[in-house]
Amino acid sequence: MKKLNVALVGLGFGLEFVAIYCKHPDIDKVYVVDKNEKLLNIAKERYSIPDERCFTDLQDVLDIPEIDAVHLVTPPATHAPFSVRVLNAGKHCGCTIPMGMSIQELNDIIAARKASGKNYMFMETTRESSSIFRNFIKKENSDVSSI
Numbered sequence: 001m002k003k004l005n006v007a008l009v010g011l012g013f014g015l016e017f018v019a020i021y022c023k024h025p026d027i028d029k030v031y032v033v034d035k036n037e038k039l040l041n042i043a044k045e046r047y048s049i050p051d052e053r054c055f056t057d058l059q060d061v062l063d064i065p066e067i068d069a070v071h072l073v074t075p076p077a078t079h080a081p082f083s084v085r086v087l088n089a090g091k092h093c094g095c096t097i098p099m100g101m102s103i104q105e106l107n108d109i110i111a112a113r114k115a116s117g118k119n120y121m122f123m124e125t126t127r128e129s130s131s132i133f134r135n136f137i138k139k140e141n142s143d144v145s146s147i
Helices: 011-023 037-047 058-063 076-088 103-117 129-138
Strands: 003-010 027-033 069-072 092-095 118-122
Touching: 003 011, 003 058, 003 076, 011 027, 011 037, 011 069, 011 118, 027 037, 027 058, 037 058, 058 069, 058 076, 069 076
Parallel strands: 003 027, 003 069, 069 092, 092 118
Antiparallel strands: none
């Protein structure tokens, strides 16, 4: 199976996904995109992402043929328009929820997915769940069913 090249867009919350992609056995290269250059520098230093795979504009990664998939972890109002751009660029798209802000935006994504023949997945993410769960299980006599 061919290893995939993935671009992660939005490092404010998305930075925690960089390590997952870097360690995944089916991922070859990880690209990162954020307007905030401080976050790009953190990704470069923490995960050894080379300069040539760090960008401040989504279009830059959409123009790179070797990128197979784009994971969007951006503000909600950007989800639909960015997803449509990713799909129209011929790349698979994963996006945090919500999928869009209106029924029309949802229909736009569906149409772009059908036209591109690429996969689209909206992804539930919970920023605090792992730390809350770790603290919960430390409690004596805790009962997961009471959460």
